[in-house]
Amino acid sequence: MANQDWVTRLLSGRATADKNLNVHLSERDGGSLHDKMRQAYWWITNNAVICPYYDLEFGASAALKTPAGDELHLPEDTSYSSFVLIPLLTLFTCRRALLVGGPGRGKTTSAILMALLSGMGRDEVHRGIQRGHPQLSIADLLGAPLPSDMLKAEDLSAVKVSWRKWISQRVKIIDEYNRIPTKTQSALLSLMAEGYAEMMDQYVYAGRSSWFLTANDDQGGGTFQVIEALKDRIDVVVRAVPFNSGFMDQLLLRLEADKSPEELLPKEIVFTPGELERAYASILEVEVPKDVLERIAFFLGQLDFCRMASPRFEFKHKDTLKLAGQTVAAVCNEQCPLDKKVHLCTQTENGVSVRAYQTILHFAKAMAFFRGHTAVELEDFRQIAPWVLHEKLVPNPRSAFFEVKGHRMLLQDRVAWLRNMFDMAMSHYDTHEPIRRKVTVLRQELDKGLSGVDLRTTEKRMNQVTVLMKVLLSQRELSGPVYEDVIHLKSMYSRYRNYATWLKENPGGRQ
Template identity: 35%
Template sequence: MVGLPADMGFEKGGEEAVEIALPDGTIMKMCPESYASFILFPMLTSLVNGRIVMLGDPGLGKTQIATLMGQMTGLPLPAIRAGMVNGHPQLTMADLFGNLDLAEYAKGNISPVWRDIVKSRFRFVNEFNRIPTKTQSGLLAALAEQFVELFNSTFEMKDAPWFFTANEANGGGTYQVIAALWDRMDASVRATPVNAHYLEKARGIDNRADFPEHLRLSEEETKVINKRIEGLPVDKAAEERLTYFFSQLNACEKAAEDVNHRFKSHIVEGEKRGDALWSGAHDDANEYIGAQIENTVGTRIYFSIIRYAKALAWFRGKEQVETEDIAAVLPAVMSHRIKPNRSAQAEDRWAWVSKLWQKAMDRYDERERNTDRLSLARLKEELGTIPLSDQPARIEQYMKEFTAQMDGSAGIEELLSMKLLYEETMRKVKEQGITLIARPRPPRPPRHRGKAGGTILTPEEVLAMHQAGRMPAIGSWVRIPGMDLLVSPHTVTNKEIGKWMKKGGYKRDEGWSEAGGKWREEEKIVRPAYWDVPRFNQPEQPVVGFSWYEAEAYLGSKGLMFLTEAQWEEVARGGLRGKTYPWGDEEPTAELAHFEQPGNTGAPLNVTQLFRPNNYGVFHMAGNVWQWCQDCHDSNKNTKVLRGGSWSRAAVLLRVAYRGYYAPDGRFNGIGCRAARTP
């Protein structure tokens, strides 16, 4: 096979990939170590005795690739063809696995004549999506149990690779392939046309007849390679990342009241398309990857990933599996096994799976940068320093602290792991006859996060993230140079207010001033003014219709504060003295700020939408939404200062020096707020 594009690649030996930008913004990479997935994954399947389905239109070489892989296992062409089954609508179990032995039947015995596919060390089912459902069920049993039962006889099959093809790229065909059979496929690849540049070279070549002898593997050689692959270790950090990825995919806060059942597997099938995958203003599909898929990702997929990652690492000559190997095999192993939810942009399944992984890894890295974050790993480290008699009480206390930092569905699986650790520890205590001693817990080291929590970044770190096409997470902070001050890089979002509301923000008195509480009761305020308006209520949009009184209560309940007017202007300027706007003197454009102009979206932008920060790493200090300040306006002591302009106001109001004001109970759809705190 020649002319297939290399669609997978790795940097190698310090040599970086070359990037070519296409007009639509897509980046094509040319890597020093590169492979064509349509060839690589069938090869890996042969080496680990996996199951792979090759998808694509007729004439793209699926059957030829499968035949080549059969030759690589050392089988001659006649044996490969004898072991191949072509799917068709009338295919029966007997056609697939064996017929009645008529000679034995004449003697009064009922037994089968087994077909070559059950005896071979290479198995190939062509166009398996044309097989009737009943026969698919028999095939599923053979894949699951590694034996075939026919005419009261049983044949135990040797471990061997299975190759399947389907002529339609989406897997459709004469019969719908049953979900359980899809799940038994370790990997899937899509056929790619031969590049036109190579068509002349490809003419007249028969790769099946000309297969190089030195590439054929004997049965013994295949076993040795398989054993080496199986024994390849997995880097602990890489395995932790994969485990985290799975925990994010499966947990679902709203699946059940019982925390032990808060997984998508506990949602009634017909309700998985509804609101069950979202949790109020968080767990939205834009941030929480678990909300993008409907089905549960099981352990079979996990072990397929490990299996193929080991094979890839061995093939690349590595001594252990690393994160890049896991990331490389994920699309092939998962794209045919997970079901996108209604909001998922999953037209290209391979790219979509890679994006899910990258989003999870960004969140994982953000979490790891927070040195004070509670986690199962850190709990285990701490338990290693205290006596067994003290450990149950410490785990219990640690779990209580951990739940305070949980965000929607994220953390549910880790919390349940702590519960299992507690139960295991209690069993050890009882087995050893140890009396539990209630000792005072040693004080925790002081936290730099304070009540509000969140990762603290420098302006340089935010600017580097922006340069790399990433945005700081909601809930993070920027340390302002020369000031004893931490400022949120984003204005307060609907997601954050939703969590506050869920904890009784409008019902409890915490944070509410006397004037604000009185206004709340008299006006029966229970939510922001535009909370139920789709144009303004998306989780990552800044909260609007949020009065100064409401902002005061929210910030006060979390130990946060408004910026004073002087602080706001200092932060907005970002170190640029005497300039008109946060970015300098250049007149506002759509690339610099979101304000009233032709083509305006008619609503605030999501705060995590890639946008340009100022030099202090703070976003939207001009435009998007007005920001309440602590101060009263000097022209009217009954009003509060507003700064920054908004999505619905003219460019002239974006000037750093411009001062607006509004009544503290005002709830306009262009007014939000920004949080600040001391370090």
């Protein structure tokens, strides 16, 4: 089949090709940045990756069921493929994504398409890919000092390092990163985490950029074990999906045309550096409504709690266990009175870091912006959070929760497990919300500042905080949300107590 006929068929519906194979996208999506992002998404989904798995679902949905109980959801709103959309959001948020899946699933192709969308040339992209292998040295990855300088220099400052050009690229691709030797992984970690690399007292800076790392699996199946600090710097996980044989004719067309998708990327969906910067800034400006933020906090805040971690109230969290070399599975037993089938704390071996909190909010903003919204909806968070937490939360397989019929299967799919945990949290939010609202009111009063507040008022407020703590500890079960609120209240109590002490020591003083 002729190239022209193939391109015309491949791009029908959302684009057209003229007799010279110049591709023209339709204008139906408008001209704003998020419209251009959507055009890029749909072109990749329908023409490049060919991914019919629309697993990011929005809006109410009907369900079709098999006799065995398997469900197929049919959402009323537009749904998207995580394998295409999450890399795209990574590009515009300048974050770091790990693409995992078997060989030949399109992981590297997806990363290359993201680089091409950023305006990089094909040759530049392919030369810049760093391919992991057991002999990859730090010099191979970063560069090396010039031999002539090494011979002539009297001190290190006179040695010029020839840095690898990929370091300054807007999109960085590390293929099979789990085949990189441990020492070289440490050098990669410095570049990813700190944004610069150092050699011979010389420095090179990565600049604002998006990272795409690939691995054939996420369970340590590479040549080398990935160091924990490097895994922690990965912001989001993207799972490759198998090819659907119903689109076999599309593969035949590609073969006969002898064209790869990256060769046909329309210029209309390639972003300039200025557009990338504007998109980045616009995403940060997306609002997170207070009620949405409170629900997000309600879910994330209780994951770190462990009632059996310590007799000291402030240290009833999973970091205490980790520092002691213990696991949640070892202490989460009948001695803890909490219902293991209800409370989220039993399902995870760890909680999430501040970095993860920020990453989730960033991606939720990006999701909302991509959908053309000015504010984050709770569903934006619900859809993106499992992919951010995929490598950050470790399940506790010995939890009684997983012994319930049908729950054991959740251990095989972390996205389904994490989304189920979020839904469980939201089902209990309304019950706890009245108490949390009281905590919020007290916090808002304190946030107005203590300047000019007298001792009598200070002691009155401190008493209000103490009364609410007593109510929580005497009338509520000590669960993750209650623990979060009590710690929050104690921090307010301490601030008021310290201020009252200062007022007593400085009568008539002003702070």
